[in-house]
Amino acid sequence: MTRILFAASFLVAFAGMARASVPAGTNGFSLFWSDDFNGAANTAPSSANWKYDTGTGTFGTGEIETMTNSLNNVHLDGNGNLHIKAIGSGQSWTSGRIETVPDNFAAPAGGILAVQGSMQLPDVTGAAAAGYWPAFWMLGSTLRTGTSWPGCGEIDIMENINGLDEVFGTLHCGTAPGGDCNESTGLGGNKQGMSPSLQTAFHTYRIELDNGANQIRWYIDGTQYWQVSSSAVSASTWQAATQHGFFIILDLAMGGGFPAAFGGGPTSSTASGGDFIIDYVAVYTKGGSGTPTTTTKKTTASPTPTGGGSGSCGAGLSACGAACYNPSSYTCIGGTTLCPAGDQLCGKYMIKDR
Numbered sequence: 001m002t003r004i005l006f007a008a009s010f011l012v013a014f015a016g017m018a019r020a021s022v023p024a025g026t027n028g029f030s031l032f033w034s035d036d037f038n039g040a041a042n043t044a045p046s047s048a049n050w051k052y053d054t055g056t057g058t059f060g061t062g063e064i065e066t067m068t069n070s071l072n073n074v075h076l077d078g079n080g081n082l083h084i085k086a087i088g089s090g091q092s093w094t095s096g097r098i099e100t101v102p103d104n105f106a107a108p109a110g111g112i113l114a115v116q117g118s119m120q121l122p123d124v125t126g127a128a129a130a131g132y133w134p135a136f137w138m139l140g141s142t143l144r145t146g147t148s149w150p151g152c153g154e155i156d157i158m159e160n161i162n163g164l165d166e167v168f169g170t171l172h173c174g175t176a177p178g179g180d181c182n183e184s185t186g187l188g189g190n191k192q193g194m195s196p197s198l199q200t201a202f203h204t205y206r207i208e209l210d211n212g213a214n215q216i217r218w219y220i221d222g223t224q225y226w227q228v229s230s231s232a233v234s235a236s237t238w239q240a241a242t243q244h245g246f247f248i249i250l251d252l253a254m255g256g257g258f259p260a261a262f263g264g265g266p267t268s269s270t271a272s273g274g275d276f277i278i279d280y281v282a283v284y285t286k287g288g289s290g291t292p293t294t295t296t297k298k299t300t301a302s303p304t305p306t307g308g309g310s311g312s313c314g315a316g317l318s319a320c321g322a323a324c325y326n327p328s329s330y331t332c333i334g335g336t337t338l339c340p341a342g343d344q345l346c347g348k349y350m351i352k353d354r
């Protein structure tokens with residue numbers, strides 16, 4: 001945290017290194033998980049919370065930097081912030097990318113998942129910013145268990161390119177290229193012209209995945225600027241993209257497809273040392289059953305769905321299309337050829353844990 005609470009600052013100072021905390025949930029939201037980045041100066045972020053994605057050219061986006069686990073690229077500053085810094089010149093860059101170890105950030109059945117962060121984007125603009133691509137985003141946990149992108153779902157909470165004073169929010173889903181989410185573009189919205197700019201001040205970026213309204217909403221500083229409703233895609237695509245846990249990613253890419261679509265970069269004019277500063281990341285949930293609709297359990301111990309349903313199911317079982325299932329253990333999703341990892345495919349019908 002960079003801001004000190006006015007009334008509490010005296011006590012906080014005596015408590016040691018603690019800084020102002022992650023915001024409590026409001027409007028019925030409860031804090032589920034967070035990282036305030038309150039570590040000692042020039043140390044790595046918590047390994048219980050984050051792991052590094054390292055390497056060059058491994059993300060399929062055309063970005064050119066080498067992601068490292070060096071403190072030069074990723075470190076805490078001792079004042080409650082995480083820094084991800086791009087260092088280099090021309091076509092040779094190092095930078096950082098971390099993702100949360102937990103991947104159970106899920107919307108409760110009928111409830112809402114909110115994922116929020118406060119961050120300042122690298123303070124570079126114009127030619128010096130060509131190629132910069134900071135992002136705060138998340139991927140479906142099913143990617144870690146074998147479901148491919150973009151079927152697993154990707155929700156980009158904040159993307160920014162080339163130092164523009166503009167935030168982009170996007171859902172990726174379905175199949176690529178094309179598909180329900182118009183890949184690889186995705187279903188995205190944006191908002192520009194913030195004052196002070198995204199590069200000169202901290203702003204709050206947030207999404208809400210709402211299983212009551214069947215919608216994802218994107219916000220900056222509390223103002224909604226984009227939404228995608230489940231009706232925009234097929235039921236099975238929405239299910240596969242949203243009804244499971246997510247893990248969060250923070251990264252500062254250089255180059256690649258997104259900057260290229262807005263003028264390109266990096267170039268010989270791109271400035272080294274652009275610093276992506278993250279104050280906190282927090283996950284909240286609200287309402288619903290309190291049980292996230294994860295797809296990661298399941299299996300053999302549960303009653304096994306049997307084929308040949310269609311009204312001839314045995315005692316205590318219900319028909320799900322051509323399959324029979326136990327409604328106390330499963331939910332009938334409906335006909336589909338997509339089946340997220342952990343769910344059973346029974347005939348052509350997906351049957352999922354409650």
Ligand SMILES: *[C@@H]1O[C@H](CO)[C@@H](O)[C@H](O)[C@H]1NC(C)=O
Pocket residue numbers: 182185186187188
């Ligand atoms: C789909 O993506 C293309 C770019 O590939 C874009 O021109 C078009 O507007 C997008 N359509 C929708 C509905 O988002």
